[in-house]
Amino acid sequence: MIAEGLIALVGAGVLLAVAIAVPWLKFVLTIALAKGIAVLGILLLLRAGQVSFGHAMFLATGAYTVAFLAPAMPEALLLIPLGGLFAGLLGLLVGLFVVRYRDIFFGMLNLAISMVLYSLLEKLYHLTKGTDGIRVARATYAGFDLPRETQEWLMFAIALGLAALFGTLVAAYLRSPMGRALAGIKTRETRLEFLGVSARRVLLFAYVASAVMGGIAGTLVALTTRHVTPLLGYWTSSGELVFIAILGGAGSAVGAFLGAVAFELVRVYAAASVADAWQMILGGVLLLVILFAPGGLWGILAGRLKVRA
Amino acid sequence: MSAPLLSARGLKLAFGGVKAADGIDLDVMPGEFLAIIGPNGAGKTTFINMTTGYLKPQGGRIEFAGEPILGLSPRAIVRRGIGRSFQLPQLFTEHTVIENAALALAAHAGIWSPFVPLLRPGYRAAAERLLDRFGIAHLTETRADALNEGARKLADIAMAVALEPRLLLMDEPTSGVAATEKMQVVETLVRVLRAEGVTAVFVEHDMEVVARFADRVAVWSQGRIAALGPPEQVLNDPAVLRDVIGIAGHA
Numbered sequence: 076m077i078a079e080g081l082i083a084l085v086g087a088g089v090l091l092a093v094a095i096a097v098p099w100l101k102f103v104l105t106i107a108l109a110k111g112i113a114v115l116g117i118l119l120l121l122r123a124g125q126v127s128f129g130h131a132m133f134l135a136t137g138a139y140t141v142a143f144l145a146p147a148m149p150e151a152l153l154l155i156p157l158g159g160l161f162a163g164l165l166g167l168l169v170g171l172f173v174v175r176y177r178d179i180f181f182g183m184l185n186l187a188i189s190m191v192l193y194s195l196l197e198k199l200y201h202l203t204k205g206t207d208g209i210r211v212a213r214a215t216y217a218g219f220d221l222p223r224e225t226q227e228w229l230m231f232a233i234a235l236g237l238a239a240l241f242g243t244l245v246a247a248y249l250r251s252p253m254g255r256a257l258a259g260i261k262t263r264e265t266r267l268e269f270l271g272v273s274a275r276r277v278l279l280f281a282y283v284a285s286a287v288m289g290g291i292a293g294t295l296v297a298l299t300t301r302h303v304t305p306l307l308g309y310w311t312s313s314g315e316l317v318f319i320a321i322l323g324g325a326g327s328a329v330g331a332f333l334g335a336v337a338f339e340l341v342r343v344y345a346a347a348s349v350a351d352a353w354q355m356i357l358g359g360v361l362l363l364v365i366l367f368a369p370g371g372l373w374g375i376l377a378g379r380l381k382v383r384a
Numbered sequence: 385m386s387a388p389l390l391s392a393r394g395l396k397l398a399f400g401g402v403k404a405a406d407g408i409d410l411d412v413m414p415g416e417f418l419a420i421i422g423p424n425g426a427g428k429t430t431f432i433n434m435t436t437g438y439l440k441p442q443g444g445r446i447e448f449a450g451e452p453i454l455g456l457s458p459r460a461i462v463r464r465g466i467g468r469s470f471q472l473p474q475l476f477t478e479h480t481v482i483e484n485a486a487l488a489l490a491a492h493a494g495i496w497s498p499f500v501p502l503l504r505p506g507y508r509a510a511a512e513r514l515l516d517r518f519g520i521a522h523l524t525e526t527r528a529d530a531l532n533e534g535a536r537k538l539a540d541i542a543m544a545v546a547l548e549p550r551l552l553l554m555d556e557p558t559s560g561v562a563a564t565e566k567m568q569v570v571e572t573l574v575r576v577l578r579a580e581g582v583t584a585v586f587v588e589h590d591m592e593v594v595a596r597f598a599d600r601v602a603v604w605s606q607g608r609i610a611a612l613g614p615p616e617q618v619l620n621d622p623a624v625l626r627d628v629i630g631i632a633g634h635a
Contacts, residue, residue, distance in 0.1 A: 244499070252490035253498040255483055259476045266474035269436070270491035271462040271547065280498070 082376065083242060083329050087235060090336070094231055101231045103339050105299045108234035110319060111335035113292035115245045116285025117320040118331050122249065123278055124261030128182045128313050129189030132169075133162040133286040135196065135308030137293025139203070142303045145212040152217055155233070155294045162290020163283055170282035174275045177264075186310055196305035208304030211297050230299050237295070241288055242328040248284070249328075257281050318357075322364055324371020333372040387450065389414045389551055389583050390466075395434060395444035397427075397607075404430035405441060406607035412551065412585055417574070419594040419615070420587045422604030422628055428587045429471065431604070432553045436468045437461040448551070467549030471556040471587075473540035475528035481539055482524035486511040488546035517579075518542045519572050534565040541573050545580065552577065554586040558593055566590065570597060595619055603628050 090108075094101035113134050120127050137158030144154060173184045196203045203209065213220070216229055248254045256277045259267050267274045297303050306312065315338075323334020341360060345353035368375050388411035395408035404427040412418050420428045433439040435446055437458040446454050453461055475484050486507050490496070503511075515521045518538045523531065531539065537557055544552055557573060558566045574597050577584050588594050594601055594615055601618040603611040605628055611618050618624055 247501075248498045250501045250503075251496075251498045252487060252500075252502045253496050255476075255479060255487050255502045256491075256496075258478055259487065262477045262479075263474045266476065266543070267491075268458045269462055269468055269474070270488055270543070271459050272491045273459060 078380070079246060079327055079329055080243075082380070083239070083332075086329065086332065087239065090235065101227060102299065103343055104336065105227075105231045105234045106296060107335040107339040108231075108238045108332065109292040109295035109299070110316065110339070111238055111292075111323075111332035112234075112241050112295070113289045114316055114319045114323065114331035114335055115241055115328060116288040117316050118325050118328065119245065119248075119257065119281040119285050121320060121325040122254070122258045122261065123281060125177065125181045125278070126317055127185040127285075128310065128317065129185030129187070130285065130289050130316050131308045131310070131312035132185075132189035132192045133166060133289025134293040134296065134312065134316075135192065135303075135305070136162040136165050136286075137290035137295075138297035138303040138307050139196065139209075139293075140290070141214075141294050141297035142209040142211050145214060149212055149214045150216075150218070151214040151233075151298055154214065154298070155237075155291060158294030158297075159287045159291040162293065163287040166283045166286020166289075167279075170279045170286070174278040174282055186313065189308060189313055190310060193305050193308045193310075196308060203305070206305060208302055208306075211301040211303060213301075214298055227299075230295070234295050234299075237291060238332060241291070242332065245328045253277060253280060318361060322361055322371055324368075324373030324375075326370055326377065327373045329376075330371050330373030333376065337372060386414055388412055389449060390435065390585075391447045392431075392435070393445050395431070395441045395446070397430060397434060397439060397441045397443075403427075403607040405434065405444075408444070408607070408609060410602060410609060410612075412583060414550075414583055415581065416583060416599040417577075417597055418585045419598035419601045420585065420604055421589070421591070421594060421601060422610075426604040427607040428604045429555055430607075432468060432555050432585070432587065435461075435553060436466060462547060462549075465548075465550035466553065467544035467547050467551070468553040469537070469541045469544050469555065469557060471559055473536040475531075475536060475539055475543070477529035478527070480525050480527055481515065481520065481531065481535075482508065482511050484528055484539060485514050485542055485546060488543040489514065492547045514542055514546055515539075517576050518545075532562075532565075533560040534562065534569045537561060537569060538572060545576060545582070548580075549582060551583045551585070554584065556587050556589065558588065558590055566593070591619060 090104055094104055117127065117130055140158040140161045141154045169188055173181055176184055197205055221229065256267060256272055260274050260278055264274045319334040319338045320331065322338060323330035341357060342353060345356040364371055390412040392408055392410045395405045397405040408431060422428055430439060434441045437456050445452060448464060448466060453464065483502060486502050489507065489510055490502060512521055512524060515524060520535050520538050523535055541554065541557065558570060561569050570593050598615050600613060601615045602609050603618060603624050610628065611621055611624050
């Protein structure tokens with residue numbers, strides 16, 4: 076865990092240096108950190124052997140919380156936890172249903188429910204402005220209305236701080252009895268029941284935690300891009316989170332951020348150089364990772380540094 | 385005479401036309417070691433599955449310590465003091481042996497903090513003590529899927545014992561264990577269970593193990609109990625020898 080922490084610290088330092096050296100990249104890196112936080116939630120579910128193809132619904136919940144509440148209450152330091160709270164409540168509601176199912180049924184039910192939310196965001200035009208989306212009102216930070224440049228730096232710092240916070244919490248959780256029981260769902264769910272433990276409750280805790288992280292990520296995306304659309308909750312966005320989780324590697328919380336940063340950078344540079352084929356490049360990268368580095372980018376890094384992946 | 389710890393009456397369960405339990409009546413007395421023998425398909429594992437809430441009988445009743453337990457979930461039954469081990473050990477294969485043991489101890493203690501390490505010093509020591517009693521303390525850091533069958537069986541039973549059960553149901557604790565290790569495995573677990581005062585019911589195909597360690601033997605045949613009594617009596621019964629042991633011995 077100490078080695079993992081050191082790698083995370085070095086990684087944070089590198090991100091900060093890149094953001095200083097190439098200022099326009101801090102927008103991309105803030106989005107990457109936000110997505111990394113959402114991917115931490117996917118990672119939790121992967122530990123239980125479950126894949127959610129609908130987790131973008133929580134990201135969209137967080138983002139729309141900001142969009143709806145910002146005009147009346149523009150304080151970012153309140154909007155961020157509120158987005159997490161609403162996503163967590165939705166996670167509890169959906170989770171009570173989906174944790175009864177496993178494998179393909181779990182994945183597809185998440186997808187189906189997320190598409191219901193997507194449709195609502197798209198169709199309830201008078202509330203959501205449909206596919207046009209909502210322009211997010213300018214936020215204040217601890218009551219201060221900051222200039223744009225300062226605001227961008229602050230969002231980067233908040234994203235980095237929250238990434239460190241949730242990364243640490245997830246790493247601790249995965250080592251706790253609850254986290255080890257979560258991994259037990261993947262291998263021997265029957266044994267958990269015969270230990271007197273409710274596998275559903277163990278999975279529900281992880282599910283709600285993952286929803287909260289998805290919601291927080293959504294608030295960061297909304298506050299950074301200042302424009303939310305239903306696309307944030309579309310199934311391709313959910314697939315993107317799973318993509319990043321596999322790319323980064325499910326073996327460590329650091330993997331989520333490695334994957335997210337790599338994904339966003341490849342996307343930006345691939346889109347700039349081969350505008351029509353950037354998705355193919357991303358697909359190729361994922362294929363290479365699956366074939367030659369099943370532990371993802373974290374697996375490669377941990378192998379090189381001799382850290383237990 | 386003391387009251388039975390487990391009492392089953394008229395248990396019935398059929399899978400299609402196959403009667404896995406056809407009116408099972410059985411009392412298990414506190415502190416005894418009861419062996420269940422019989423050919424494959426006789427309904428031995430079905431009895432364990434019904435008693436632990438994994439299968440629901442179509443008729444009959446089961447009482448544990450005087451309380452009805454029929455219809456309760458496996459979790460609720462475990463919490464009342466009935467543990468079980470499995471013919472195919474149900475270990476968390478991605479975890480190490482000590483993590484398996486510590487998880488069982490945590491489950492029993494109801495400690496589910498999501499932010500405290502499973503293997504914090506106090507827990508590690510308790511898990512090591514548990515594994516030491518089963519003679520597998522040297523395997524603490526081995527992943528469960530890398531164990532040999534004897535160690536897997538002992539780890540599986542250790543996890544059940546971590547819950548401090550009053551009654552332990554063991555499904556073929558020696559199946560798959562190398563002949564050279566078999567007696568050592570049974571001696572180890574019997575020593576621990578006797579020391580803990582755990583009542584045990586175990587399904588077994590090895591008659592030498594049954595003769596040596598069982599206080600009573602129940603002979604299962606086509607969902608019924610064909611004979612019940614001390615091993616020296618049951619294992620010398622000509623009908624049992626002919627109809628059951630002859631088959632079971634080759635199962």
